[in-house]
Amino acid sequence: MTSPGELPAVDGLTLSPEHRAVLRPGEAIADENGKQHQLPRFFFEIPSWEEAHSLRVASHFTLSELITVDSREADLLLRTFPHYVPCAILALARYLEDFRREVDAPVFISANGGYRSPAHRINKGVSFHNWGTAADIYRVGDTYLDDEKSIGRYAEIAASLGAEVRVRSYREGDDHLQVDLGYLILVPRECSES
């Protein structure tokens, strides 16, 4: 497999009960304000970690960079393949590539900093990471984003990419920049929502 277009897309509702339990496809969940949002229903199926490593989802990003998680992810997604990632991950990769072009330096997405499932143990309520539309950036080139100045500088650049991009403003002690595209859901052409 050499391009994202070759990734098979699947309807999460057709997955095994074990996978549905951790991915919760299409389920409605409430944010901290009580507003309901539907979790992604359609996923790309990743056959192996090797594929994730070799598959470029943008010129400078492999899929593996956006799905690296640590031991707090659900066992099923941590230790077994196939792995599933919401189709909107491609949109995130596109924006990250734009961001990389603007900063003209490698952009490092942290472990747990791309897609993580609703079952991931660091989730506290609703997280854009569950949609595959958020990225935690700890480092740009040689600069660690761990103070107000560095985070503010790159937040401004990320925000300039479009009104649909939101950056979290600096809070005391922050050690990364979080960028997200909101509750974006991508439905592949070959899939049906009915």
Place this chain on the structure above:
Amino acid sequence: MNEQEKTETLRQECERILGESKAVASAVAVHDYETGFHFSINADRRFHAASTIKVAILLAIARAIDDGRIRTGDTLHVRNRFLSAIDRTPFRIDAESDGYPQLHKLIGRSARISDLTEWMIVSSSNLATNLLLDYIGLEEAHRVLRDAGVSGIELRRGVDDTKAHEQNFNNETTAEGLVQLFAALRGDFLSKSSRDMTINILLQQRFNSMIPAPLPSHASVAHKTGEISTACHDAGIVYLPEREPYILVVLTEVAAEANGRRETIAKISEAVFKTLTGQEVKA
């Protein structure tokens, strides 16, 4: 030497050494597996645990491996942001004063739990310690200590939490608590593979100027030191090929500017070795 003579000899020696030192408080505890001999001074007095608390986290990690909740190849996201036990405000570990500054280069990436465990003990990395404690959780670590029958160790927070320290909210230990902790590491509480793993990590300790310093070259010591401005400790298991091992714990409270604190613990280690084995220390 019978038990009474050993006790009297050790008491006199420890009191002499500690009396000549600048320690403002101290405790010593010994348990000898060769004879069952047990000795202590101020065994239940509480001290700031400093880095000796990392051994409690080591036990909790090993137990989680035995319970199947952690696999040795599992990874953790490396970040340097922790919340104070006092008011949940964030704080960081200073890379320059951390025992394993190389770990700070992995921030944003991930590291294997087995490597973090080794760095926590061998190099006394505070960053590795807080990452592991955040992962395992205080409550779980308490449960493991309780299940292991270890009392006298109060694990209350991560390390380098300045705000908590200023409020005197510290990890604490007694000498007897550390004896129980090392006994749990050596005994049947852990599986053989986890026991071997923990002891091997402790044997690789980089800081060897206290308990191991006066011992003969064929001795090996699975131990953990703990030093902050006002405390200097060492605790561990001393292995000698000709006999069963013994556990030695020495805890001292010292004035911030005091010199010779490590030497004091080394002298007590020498006295304990001589008393238990009847041998002179050789270079």
